[in-house]
């Protein structure tokens with residue numbers, strides 16, 4: 001059973017209603033969702049499912065299901081679970097998600113300041129990181145911070161574009177992240193374009209305008225192995 005992924009077309013959807021299609025110890029599946037399941041380095045969403053009887057089901061994590069586009073909403077332990085067929089109101093923990101969106105988009109910008117293959121990455125609500133295959137001496141925290149913030153200050157609108165698998169195969173230079181395969185499905189691939197700055201395959205959630213990021217600071221840079229130089233950032237305010 002696949003879930004309609006509402007966040008894919010509207011990352012700003014904070015509430016929605018959906019029908020419960022399956023419930024088991026591995027999670028709650030809905031016919032549609034605004035909850036992003038962990039993937040591409042971005043943490044899964046949290047929030048609440050509100051039942052018609054007024055009961056609130058706290059969702060502490062969201063993960064991919066067994067089939068393509070299926071999503072499992074993980075309820076807090078010892079929470080009453082809904083019944084299949086029931087309609088629930090979805091409420092996203094928007095403060096958390098918006099921080100993830102701002103940091104995620106900031107990594108796209110930073111990946112154009114540090115020009116090197118990306119070997120890993122992670123986005124949490126309080127900090128995010130990219131790992132690069134690069135010589136340590138080429139990473140200067142003050143310079144990365146200054147140049148990333150200068151690009152953010154351009155305040156350009158982000159765009160989602162779709163291309164076919166064949167188009168992506170013909171343009172391998174688009175794939176910067178060696179550790180994460182592009183989000184393929186149904187013969188097409190989703191790209192995030194930040195005009196004049198970045199274009200790469202990504203299935204995550206992003207802000208509409210990079211000005212929403214505000215500014216970033218580099219928390220630290222350290223070596224995590226020969227091909228992993230880790231640059232960790234946080235939002236300023």
Ligand SMILES: [Zn+2]
Nearest residue numbers: 104192202204
């Ligand atoms: Zn992205």
